[in-house]
Amino acid sequence: MRTIPVLLSAITLNTSTAFVATSFGQYAGIAKYREHERNTNQHLAKLDTLDFQVFTHQQWGRLKESHAKDIVVHWPDGRQTKGLAKHTDDLKAMFVYAPDTRIRTHPVKFGSHDWTCVIGKMEGTFTKPMPTTDGKEIPPTGKPFKITMCTVGHWNSKGVMDEEYLFWDNDSLMRQIGVAK
Numbered sequence: 001m002r003t004i005p006v007l008l009s010a011i012t013l014n015t016s017t018a019f020v021a022t023s024f025g026q027y028a029g030i031a032k033y034r035e036h037e038r039n040t041n042q043h044l045a046k047l048d049t050l051d052f053q054v055f056t057h058q059q060w061g062r063l064k065e066s067h068a069k070d071i072v073v074h075w076p077d078g079r080q081t082k083g084l085a086k087h088t089d090d091l092k093a094m095f096v097y098a099p100d101t102r103i104r105t106h107p108v109k110f111g112s113h114d115w116t117c118v119i120g121k122m123e124g125t126f127t128k129p130m131p132t133t134d135g136k137e138i139p140p141t142g143k144p145f146k147i148t149m150c151t152v153g154h155w156n157s158k159g160v161m162d163e164e165y166l167f168w169d170n171d172s173l174m175r176q177i178g179v180a181k
Contacts, residue, residue: 036112036113040110040116044116044118046065046066047118047153048106048109048118049066050065051103051106051118051151055091055102056101056103056104058092063084063087063088064084065160066160067160067164068158068160068161069083069084070084071083071087071161071162071163072163072164073090073163073164073165074163074164074165075090075166076167076168077170087164096130097127097128097129097130097131097140098125098127098145098177099124100125100127101123103120103122103123103149104123107119107120115153115154116152116153118151121148121149122145122148122168123145123146123147125142125143125144125145126140126141126177127140138179141177141179143178144176146176147168147172149166149167149168150167151164151165151166151167152164153165
């Protein structure tokens with residue numbers, strides 16, 4: 001008769017140990033999920049600041065808050081650049097012909113682990129001459145543009161993007177400002 005209580009005690013102990021181990025494993029999974037969620041939200045907040053403040057107000061010295069020094073950027077025209085200095089120069093060039101270029105909203109934003117994505121509206125007005133690659137200029141038309149843009153970013157362990165993919169429709173931009181038909 002004594003074997004039954006000992007056997008039941010052993011089963012209870014093993015079941016309790018399994019429950020604690022399972023509960024701890026679930027807690028560790030939840031904690032890891034929460035950490036990823038917190039990091040993703042921090043990265044998305046940096047993208048909001050990047051577009052709404054840094055880009056829109058041309059605060060180029062602040063790009064280092066969200067971009068690694070050796071960032072790789074994939075542009076909508078298919079080219080790829082490396083380095084924060086080159087990326088800054090390319091961004092500045094967008095304001096030469098449309099000094100009021102801005103992004104004010106990200107109606108879509110999400111992320112997973114080290115990746116984030118935002119979709120917004122980039123708008124401005126073609127009010128200054130647009131330099132061309134052959135050294136000439138296209139005179140301003142005074143026409144506004146409003147295009148959908150998307151930024152997909154990979155974030156490194158230092159909390160800055162080391163790779164950035166930029167998407168928008170350059171053909172739509174050129175048609176809206178009266179440069180293409």
